[in-house]
Amino acid sequence: MADKPHDYCGIFGIYDHPEAALLTYFGLHALQHRGQESAGIVSARFDDEKNRPVMPNHKDFGLVLNVFDDPDILKTHLKGRSAIGHNRYSTSGAAKNPTNIQPFSVHYSKGNLAIGHNGNLTNARQLRDRFTEKGTLFQSTSDTELILHLISQSNEQNQMDQILDALHQIEGAYCLVILTDDKLVAVRDPNGFRPLALGMIDGAFTVASETCAFDIIGAEYIRDVEPGEILVVDRDAAENKEPKSFRLEPKPDTSSSQCIFEYVYFSRPDSRIFGENVDKVRRFLGKQLAKEHPIDDVVRKPGSEYKPIVISVPDSSNTAALGYAHENQKMGMDCKFEIGLIRNHYVGRTFISPGQRSREQKVRTKFNTVRGVLEDRSVIIVDDSIVRGTTSSYLVDMIRSANPREVHFLVSSPPITHPCFYGMDFPKPEELIANRHDKDIDSMARYIGVDSLRYLSPEGLVSAVKASNPSSHGYCTACFTGNYPVPVNFDAEKEENEVI
Numbered sequence: 036m037a038d039k040p041h042d043y044c045g046i047f048g049i050y051d052h053p054e055a056a057l058l059t060y061f062g063l064h065a066l067q068h069r070g071q072e073s074a075g076i077v078s079a080r081f082d083d084e085k086n087r088p089v090m091p092n093h094k095d096f097g098l099v100l101n102v103f104d105d106p107d108i109l110k111t112h113l114k115g116r117s118a119i120g121h122n123r124y125s126t127s128g129a130a131k132n133p134t135n136i137q138p139f140s141v142h143y144s145k146g147n148l149a150i151g152h153n154g155n156l157t158n159a160r161q162l163r164d165r166f167t168e169k170g171t172l173f174q175s176t177s178d179t180e181l182i183l184h185l186i187s188q189s190n191e192q193n194q195m196d197q198i199l200d201a202l203h204q205i206e207g208a209y210c211l212v213i214l215t216d217d218k219l220v221a222v223r224d225p226n227g228f229r230p231l232a233l234g235m236i237d238g239a240f241t242v243a244s245e246t247c248a249f250d251i252i253g254a255e256y257i258r259d260v261e262p263g264e265i266l267v268v269d270r271d272a273a274e275n276k277e278p279k280s281f282r283l284e285p286k287p288d289t290s291s292s293q294c295i296f297e298y299v300y301f302s303r304p305d306s307r308i309f310g311e312n313v314d315k316v317r318r319f320l321g322k323q324l325a326k327e328h329p330i331d332d333v334v335r336k337p338g339s340e341y342k343p344i345v346i347s348v349p350d351s352s353n354t355a356a357l358g359y360a361h362e363n364q365k366m367g368m369d370c371k372f373e374i375g376l377i378r379n380h381y382v383g384r385t386f387i388s389p390g391q392r393s394r395e396q397k398v399r400t401k402f403n404t405v406r407g408v409l410e411d412r413s414v415i416i417v418d419d420s421i422v423r424g425t426t427s428s429y430l431v432d433m434i435r436s437a438n439p440r441e442v443h444f445l446v447s448s449p450p451i452t453h454p455c456f457y458g459m460d461f462p463k464p465e466e467l468i469a470n471r472h473d474k475d476i477d478s479m480a481r482y483i484g485v486d487s488l489r490y491l492s493p494e495g496l497v498s499a500v501k502a503s504n505p506s507s508h509g510y511c512t513a514c515f516t517g518n519y520p521v522p523v524n525f526d527a528e529k530e531e532n533e534v535i
Contacts (some may be wrong), residue, residue: 045069080115208457227262291508321358
């Protein structure tokens with residue numbers, strides 16, 4: 036939805052499998068929700084005719100299904116036993132610039148090198164300025180290119196040492212897959228902002244942003260890549276069934292800051308991230324929401340012959356809504372979970388609606404109400420987040436047209452008030468509904484058109500996540516609280532040095 040935050044990217048990698056490109060293709064399918072603007076795959080093989088290693092690639096704008104619509108791309112062009120793939124949603128680097136489509140691949144003195152990046156480098160401007168002063172030429176506006184320059188210009192002699200040297204110079208939130216002629220390298224930043232998992236299929240190691248990418252190919256989840264860990268898979272690691280592991284030294288006072296919004300919205304509910312199933316965590320968020328805002332405190336017009344109903348905004352808030360309804364029932368409050376909104380899953384991001392009502396029409400094209408479920412009922416809508424509030428207001432208008440008794444809106448996260456510099460793309464702070472209304476909940480409720488609006492508290496959010504995942508590390512809540520765990524350049528532009 037246009038009124039939701041976007042994640043930067045999804046990444047996938049596999050080493051030494053005869054169908055590396057095909058498995059990467061399926062993995063990207065499962066990660067499509069993390070980026071829908073472009074997709075790409077780079078494979079590695081030895082070319083007998085050229086008598087040297089090569090890294091063919093294929094990437095373009097569009098969804099995975101569209102970019103790889105020719106079977107020969109995977110079977111012939113991308114033939115090789117190792118591959119990395121990338122789905123992109125642009126924030127750092129312009130969306131319309133084809134040179135920003137990842138994975139990036141280069142050939143330099145030490146051989147071939149390809150990289151896929153999920154996240155954001157907070158010291159990108161300093162690095163870019165440093166390279167610019169040295170006369171380095173840039174082909175993209177993406178901060179990912181900076182990592183390639185750090186590797187290629189390193190004074191270290193060994194390629195792996197060059198990669199380690201580069202990784203010690205970058206800061207921020209990032210997960211990386213790096214493919215060389217004979218290695219697959221997976222990296223997660225010391226704060227562990229973004230998820231990254233290790234798996235295995237047919238004896239071959241694979242890595243992915245979420246475990247749903249393993250499920251689609253039948254791979255076994257082994258463990259998460261730890262914050263600050265660099266995993267290296269080469270021939271020795273493949274034979275020993277154990278990747279080599281290096282560590283990035285965290286900066287002083289650095290602690291784990293996993294993105295809590297991955298649990299709230301980004302990740303698929305069938306994925307396991309940060310050591311726990313997303314579905315389980317979202318149910319706990321719904322339960323906590325029920326404890327803070329029980330139905331008996333929400334409903335204003337009792338007396339209908341029908342019990343109040345709880346509905347979700349499909350699909351990301353489904354499990355939170357279930358958790359909310361079930362916890363209310365456990366507390367002895369009469370309610371029922373119902374499907375009041377139906378989502379049309381066949382509307383793509385490229386749907387165009389001309390005319391003044393285009394935004395509203397897009398919402399109506401993606402959603403429709405089940406009138407018989409909503410009519411004369413006290414309706415509690417549960418959603419995971421509200422960003423601008425425009426989509427929410429259109430949805431409420433649709434629900435109102437079904438003649439409910441009353442409509443309340445509950446959100447399984449706190450109000451979003453601050454920008455993210457660690458891998459999410461929000462509108463400008465002044466465009467956020469909470470800031471436009473000076474955090475006045477009643478004013479926000481009037482704008483959306485509901486009888487009441489309720490949010491999960493920041494403390495409740497963190498406690499619910501930790502209750503559902505007791506072994507987890509710390510979490511970043513900067514978008515709700517403004518507490519940034521890693522220093523950022525607040526003047527940095529998202530799109531710099533545009534090349535069209």
